[in-house]
Amino acid sequence: MTADDKTEELLQRLREKGFRITSQRETVIKIFQENKEKHMSAEDVFEILSRSNEAISLATTYRTLRMLVDMNVLRELDFAETHKHYELVDEDEAPHHHIICLDCNHTIEFENEEINELGRKIAEKYNVEVVDMQFQIFGKCPTVAKDDSRKHRH
Amino acid sequence: MTADDKTEELLQRLREKGFRITSQRETVIKIFQENKEKHMSAEDVFEILSRSNEAISLATTYRTLRMLVDMNVLRELDFAETHKHYELVDEDEAPHHHIICLDCNHTIEFENEEINELGRKIAEKYNVEVVDMQFQIFGKCPTVAKDDSRKHRH
DNA sequence: TTGAGTGCAAATCCTTTGCAGGCGG
DNA sequence: CCGCCTGCAAAGGATTTGCACTCAA
16 A cells, blocks of 8 residues: 555544645655654644645644544554654554663664564453553663764764 | 562672662662562652652652662663653563553553564664663553543453 | 644643752761 | 851743634645
8 A cells, every 4th residue: 555545544533533734734744754763742833734735733733733633543642752753553464662872862663473462462461442552661771871972864 | 589689689789889778778679578569650659658657759769760660670661651650670581562452551461472573683683782672562541541430340 | 515633832741950048978 | 157058039931721813724
């Protein structure tokens, strides 16, 4: 499926739920599809929009992100910072997890089916219906800790 | 070791690092020891203090929490809410993890050495020195979802 | 046409900070 | 007595909200 098909599919999902398709919503969804590997904050998204000629207000950025999280189009991530991060939900993929470097805030994404399976078993044991699972490893990425010039790049 | 011994041990640790032992700091540490199983927010701690006759300011509450986190006396927890939660670090114990009910905000604590071991291996693979690991399962706790009167009690 | 969506600014929530006075070591 | 800690109030960052206007359906 092409990126455009995927965008159309997501827009269709919003339509079915009775949401209107505005250029703002379309643009936000496209930004996430063009930045699949990133974990953007609301401010990040707003800045990308501001630099383009599709600028939308910060308030609408926040409203759109919230709506997309509720629609399960985006996943909200907590990296022990003061703001949240967002990433596209890929329903074909298993949940993935993150290593967060406390020195440079760089994140490494990883998948591990054993962890997912353990999580599902534990939830089952406690009779909890799983909505999302997030395994975060907070640590120090040695390269960065020793070389400040690499900060925020990696 | 009694709770008092433990308090004394923690205070001693602060002393060694050159921090002064004030009644405010002593009280905050005691509150966490009397609420080992809870995951209190700054506001929670402040309220407990306000109801007692050991009231301290909200600013000092925040300053004390930050200091205790830096000292590794407390662990900061992210439950996908707007505020943070805190719990006592027990260095004799393996890291534990949480199930968070999205309906009632109730949290279930669990330990799972397999998960800890997997986390350590993954960190090693990426050459990351682990500072903390948190596995969160977000879901719906069925009992609560069906019976509002149980909210926040369980 | 009409009400959901938007932009703007103000408000809110949580947390941090500047400063003057207080108290632990 | 020195300088770290505190309380207070003000500031700060992230996010939400009220309101009047706009535009998708």
